[in-house]
Amino acid sequence: MNRPEPAAQPAAAPPMVQALGVRKAFGRLQVLKGIDLEVARGEVVCLIGPSGSGKSTLLRCINRLETIQGGMIRVDGELIGLRARDGRLYEMPEHEVCRQRADIGMVFQRFNLFPHMTALQNIVEAPIRVRGHSPAQARERALQLLERVGLSSKADAYPGQLSGGQQQRIAIARALAMQPKVMLFDEPTSALDPELVDEVLRVMRDLAADGMTMVVVTHEINFARDVGQRVVFMDGGVVVEQGCPRDILVRPAHERTRGFLARVLGTQGR
Numbered sequence: 001m002n003r004p005e006p007a008a009q010p011a012a013a014p015p016m017v018q019a020l021g022v023r024k025a026f027g028r029l030q031v032l033k034g035i036d037l038e039v040a041r042g043e044v045v046c047l048i049g050p051s052g053s054g055k056s057t058l059l060r061c062i063n064r065l066e067t068i069q070g071g072m073i074r075v076d077g078e079l080i081g082l083r084a085r086d087g088r089l090y091e092m093p094e095h096e097v098c099r100q101r102a103d104i105g106m107v108f109q110r111f112n113l114f115p116h117m118t119a120l121q122n123i124v125e126a127p128i129r130v131r132g133h134s135p136a137q138a139r140e141r142a143l144q145l146l147e148r149v150g151l152s153s154k155a156d157a158y159p160g161q162l163s164g165g166q167q168q169r170i171a172i173a174r175a176l177a178m179q180p181k182v183m184l185f186d187e188p189t190s191a192l193d194p195e196l197v198d199e200v201l202r203v204m205r206d207l208a209a210d211g212m213t214m215v216v217v218t219h220e221i222n223f224a225r226d227v228g229q230r231v232v233f234m235d236g237g238v239v240v241e242q243g244c245p246r247d248i249l250v251r252p253a254h255e256r257t258r259g260f261l262a263r264v265l266g267t268q269g270r
Helices: 055-062 094-101 117-128 135-148 163-178 193-211 220-225 245-250 255-268
Strands: 018-028 029-039 044-048 070-075 082-087 088-091 103-106 182-186 214-216 229-237 238-243
Touching: 018 055, 018 135, 018 229, 029 055, 029 070, 029 238, 044 055, 044 220, 055 070, 055 182, 103 163, 117 135, 117 163, 135 163, 163 193, 193 214, 193 220, 220 245, 220 255, 229 245, 229 255, 238 245
Parallel strands: 044 214, 044 229, 103 182, 182 214
Antiparallel strands: 018 029, 018 070, 082 088, 229 238
């Protein structure tokens, strides 16, 4: 008796972010020592670890603000900053890197808003110049994003007229205006007064709930525990351990992780 052939299974979607053996050095200082990391579509991954562990450098490598000396990074299956040809890898020209970078939103510790532009102008600038959106299209999208981050009334305000928390929310809206595939957050609350932290984290929680792929460098342990689907602890340029928040934050396997969490939680009083 002939059996029917099994139905073909759909190919699994590639990770949204994939780092393979990534190495980065500044002079003789090895900052990343062969990082392997995958981030699934819609996943929120929180990177924690002491200062100097390589977390921020890894983010900057993902969007090619820093070049790498070894390994490779892919976003949505596309090799970032490099082109494969005849079995070898070659650096992409800068204009092609800029095209790729447009799909990778990034929010920095400092807000990096243009001080001479209003909140609305800060948001529409890149979609018009980089994406080629019409001013009307960019403005409509920007107004929607201002409402999303709770700042509809601040469209005509300049950065100097806004609090740090408001500026950071504008920075998030600016990154979202490019309709990125993934959002990278580099300690987005570290420059804020404590009373302003929650308003920024609230926006980030909403993004996570909407399914945005996010890689977040943070010392906000409560955010990592409540919003992160995976926590990655880095130290000395390597991934020491990773897993679900409960495992890493409550039952870490490594002494280095336990020591770091003890210091951070003691500082935060939690």
